[in-house]
Amino acid sequence: MNIGILGVGSVFGAYMRGLRAVAGLPVLRLASRDPERARAAAEAAGVPRWGGLDDFCADDDVELVVNLTPPAAHAGTTLRLLEAGKHVFVEKPFAPDVAAAQRIIDAAASADRLLGCAPDVFLGPAGQTARAALDAGMIGRPFAATSFVRSSRVETWHPDPAGYFGPLGGPVLDWGPYHVALLVNLLGPVRSVMAAGVRARDEVAVSAPGRTGDVVPVAVDTHVSAVLEFPGPCLVTAMYSFDVWETTLPHLEIYGTEGTLRLPDPTRLHGTVEFRARGADAWTALPAVMPRLLRGELREFRGLGVAEMAGRLAGGGEHRTDAALGLHVLDVLTALGECSMDSGSRKIRSTVARPAAMELE
Missing domain, CATH: 3.30.360.10 (Dihydrodipicolinate Reductase; domain 2)
Structure with missing residues (x-):
């Protein structure tokens, strides 16, 4: 399953370690509010594609997006990604309030997309x-x-x-x-x-x-x-x-x-x-x-919830960070x-x- 990461801030490196070394998932695209920052991060990490949110939404090869934007942007960007047909795992907090979180859940159900939320530690x-x-x-x-x-x-x-x-x-x-x-x-x-x-x-x-x-x-x-x-x-x-x-x-x-x-x-x-x-x-x-989900190196990292989502989409199983x-x-x-x-x-x-x-x- 091809993964995209939206946001290249302080927790980005931990997700890259986890998704690659532990979960074995390919990261295909990075995006940021500043496309140049996304480009620099992509070149440093060896990710082939970069750009902004619009690029993500238009990229049919990206199936699951890890949303690492600042908390105030979680709800709006997650809704936009769901509308574009992406499965989404979003960093915490899920949304600014419960009502907004429920709207996101309803949008995911309407789009038949899987939705997950940190923390997965x-x-x-x-x-x-x-x-x-x-x-x-x-x-x-x-x-x-x-x-x-x-x-x-x-x-x-x-x-x-x-x-x-x-x-x-x-x-x-x-x-x-x-x-x-x-x-x-x-x-x-x-x-x-x-x-x-x-x-x-x-x-x-x-x-x-x-x-x-x-x-x-x-x-x-x-x-x-x-x-x-x-x-x-x-x-x-x-x-x-x-x-x-x-x-x-x-x-x-x-x-x-x-x-x-x-x-x-x-x-x-x-x-x-x-x-x-x-x-x-x-x-x-x-x-x-x-846990059997772990493999590879065992430094501190993030992404076990994303790995479970990918497994659920590929063939079933638990999705604990839903x-x-x-x-x-x-x-x-x-x-x-x-x-x-x-x-x-x-x-x-x-x-x-x-x-x-x-x-x-």
Whole structure:
């Protein structure tokens, strides 16, 4: 299946590594708002075709497009690609709101096109090792968890960090999708949420190379505390922050009646999952399971969800990062952003089936 990539920004290289080295999928065309930037990226990566969005839509050889445009452009470009007859895998967040996401899903159904959404990191060894441990009953019945995001310090390294502090930015929509998608994979769909947010700063000084001295305004809550209710019931205490720089808190822990699982950074495919039984004196590192979808080199990369889509289109099989999961994650995260200390608990209207565990080697 011929793949195209729309957008050649910071995550582009990770997708190229994954699609080529791991999934073995040919990338036929790159596109960008700046066609010259697409040309330079294509020449560096050995991709034969480049151009803009119009070129993509007119290229009948490109079957599946990976949409890596900025968040504000996700909805419009995805709709345009679907209208052109392309299958689409879009980076998170899926759309600016649930209503827009549903319109995209309806458009995909009308066009009989497959639609997927990042993040797909939970398909990797760390996420699937934790899933296997839970499915085996290692910690008994899960009843609680913690989910913590500290600042990515984006203002120190990104050449244009303004979007991270705008309406479709902030820690909830930037890092939250990784945590919530992983938690849905482990625990099932979110039933309700409570949350409140604050902004520690009104503006952020940018110290990225070449940008020192610039200041960007903060237009979104940059520190959000929340409680998410999962089936069980299982209560997840979440804290997603761009303002906490130093901490000793773990990324994610799951507490069960028989023990605890400690998980690595949910934005990464690899990392050690640890288990500690009740009454045990130490943590035990669990052997990493290896999903059968993986092959080739095992550095950090992106694209397992795209590989599943290609497999589904070629001959069937699971599609775990489908649009239903993307919409549910977006529903949860937008609810977190809309809650306050006075609003109380909020039911999540959407639901989704817990993704099936990966087939392992």
